[in-house]
Amino acid sequence: MSLVTDLKHNKILIGDGAMGTLLYSYGSDFCYEELNLSQPEQIYNIHRAYLNAGADIIQTNTYAANYSKLERYGLQDQVKEINKAAVQIARRAAKNEYVVGTIGGIRGIKPNSISLDEIKRSFREQLYCLLMENVDGIQLETYYDLQELETVLEIARKETSLPMIAQVSLQEIGFLQDRTPISEALLRLEEIGADVVGLNCRLGPYHMLKTLEEVPIPKKAFISAFPNASLPSYSDGKFQYESDAEYFKECAHLFREQGVSVLGGCCGTTPEHIRAFSNELKNLQPVKEKEVKQRQRDIVIQSASKSMYVPLCEEVKKKQSIIVELDPPRKLDTSGFMEGAKALKEAGIDALTLADNSLASPRICNSALGSIVQSELNLRPLVHITCRDRNLIGLQSHLMGLHTQGIREILAVTGDPASVGDFPGASSVYDVTSFELIKLIKQFNQGLSLSGKELGEKTSFSVGAAFNPNIRLIDKAVERLEKKIEYGADYFISQPIFSEEKLIETYEATKHIDKPIYIGIMPLTSSQNAEFLHHEVPGIKLSDSVREQMGKFKESPKQASVEGLNIAKSLLDTAMDLFNGIYLITPFMRYELTVELAKYARMNHPSLLARRSQNA
Ligand SMILES: Cc1cc2nc3c(=O)[nH]c(=O)nc-3n(C[C@H](O)[C@H](O)[C@H](O)COP(=O)(O)OP(=O)(O)OC[C@H]3O[C@@H](n4cnc5c(N)ncnc54)[C@H](O)[C@@H]3O)c2cc1C
Ligand code: MET
Ligand SMILES: [Zn+2]
Structure with missing residues (x-):
């Protein structure tokens, strides 16, 4: 038998x-x-x-x-x-x-x-x-x-x-x-x-x-x-x-x-279950007929706000755009942060970017602050998401939360590893790479979760990705950028660039790319700050002349700061000649520096497009 x-x-x-x-x-x-x-x-x-x-x-x-x-x-x-x-x-x-x-x-x-x-x-x-x-x-x-x-x-x-x-x-x-x-x-x-x-x-x-x-x-x-x-x-x-x-x-x-x-x-199960x-x-036969239920498919509803929302990556193709990073505070007092955000809004920036526990140290949750900035200041938040702090469950719940809060701009990054931060023993999750995170967010835009489950609505996230031109062979960085485009990146934000040569090299290496790139500009605050970046931050190299200029003001922090601003303005001029997007990084919560740079940019570059418009 x-x-x-x-x-x-x-x-x-x-x-x-x-x-x-x-x-x-x-x-x-x-x-x-x-x-x-x-x-x-x-x-x-x-x-x-x-x-x-x-x-x-x-x-x-x-x-x-x-x-x-x-x-x-x-x-x-x-x-x-x-x-x-x-x-x-x-x-x-x-x-x-x-x-x-x-x-x-x-x-x-x-x-x-x-x-x-x-x-x-x-x-x-x-x-x-x-x-x-x-x-x-x-x-x-x-x-x-x-x-x-x-x-x-x-x-x-x-x-x-x-x-x-x-x-x-x-x-x-x-x-x-x-x-x-x-x-x-x-x-x-x-x-x-x-x-x-x-x-x-x-x-x-x-x-x-x-x-x-x-x-x-x-x-x-x-x-x-x-x-x-x-x-x-x-x-x-x-x-x-x-x-x-x-x-x-x-x-x-x-x-x-x-x-x-x-x-x-x-x-x-155990023998008792069996x-x-x-x-x-024991004495029964199987049934031969049964009623089959038809599955009721969830209806995918188009997000109402999608049609009204013009993402940064579209805006920046038509006019020069300035975004500014202001890190969420490490302490609970948000007054300084809000003052900075307000001043930046008044300076005419297009979005405020909020890092996700940068350098792997806890700060006030960026989506909470992003939501406040959006509702209280009518300033567009751009929220970074790292793959470090949330597993696949947390990431998806976070994305649903951001959608619910009406936040549309996301920068998807790997994230500095926990070992560099205040809690070196904490686990770095990395369930996904930055590529997979980009893809996941784009899948949400199709109304589907990672497992393909219908979300009942399509999100309308616009996804930025990080670009690091500060490496010896820039072609390698561009290859990575191209791969991120394959995964769905809509635009890029670069690490800060500290020399004219690097700006030109970056322009030449990326002029065939049809996605916008926001070029990172960070004002130096002191000679010590310049030397730290040059010697200790992987990939970042300052030109000898910049280090010399900053070195002249070792004893005078105020003048060093002014010099740092002047260097940043000069870099900004070149960057705005070449690119449509500028990403200003606020050092040590000193938003008066990025406010000044934003105003400078608006005053001195009223043109609608970069002269040698890439990314348009
Ligand atoms: C604009 C911007 C915003 C950022 N915001 C945050 C933030 O909010 N929170 C935070 O914790 N960190 C942040 N970072 C830091 C960033 O997450 C780390 O620098 C990270 O190591 C690189 O992130 P990524 O997404 O660019 O990496 P990916 O491009 O995904 O690279 C991932 C890994 O590959 C390595 N890699 C990169 N390029 C190459 C290459 N050419 N060849 C071989 N290996 C390579 C990297 O070292 C990294 O380990 C930000 C960085 C940038 C540029
Ligand atoms: C992990 S699912 C299969 C289990 C296997 N039949 C067992 O009981 O060991
Ligand atoms: Zn089993």
């Missing part, structure tokens, strides 16, 4: 439950599959417990017994021994019940983490090892990536006519992580030749049942479900699953009503 024959004879088959969770709870924290060799009795006992609980099918302890996964433990040369032992243990435990060889997804939640070629090699080796040991079928489980599952299923289908169970893992109700609807994914698996198609892991009965409501009963294949016991919680340093087996009793009937004919458990399924469904 084959398990497919049983299914065709209208039987419901009960699968086993978790292997890994039980081993984890017994204290194993090495490679679970290696236990087939070193602790075969422990694995045997778990199989027996599931069989005693009523399982008709048990899975070999081979979820990760392939080259790619065993390599993490240095066990990649023992694929054959481990799989062979696993089948033999399961065979010894089973009487008339079926033994299926399990192969788990390799990519997990990271879609392109491993090449398909590597996956194919690894998969083939494990598949042959299992087939050589006389299994009753193959169970492909926990595939987040449909492309991976389709690839390995095709290989397996060519190699054997044994029963084939193919299971994906849910991202959320109804969908895989790449937004393929589950009903479509299961249909594709059926077409490739899986005998049983279904779901396992990550989420529990609730999410699976809601998903299955949208899945029709397949024409040829059968439906399986191996839910987790619950969502895991983390306590006493361990992941724990809290659902009780009583709950699984009720769920057994609901799964049956959704057309499930193979029902088992995944992470967190006993509940088995007792409830």
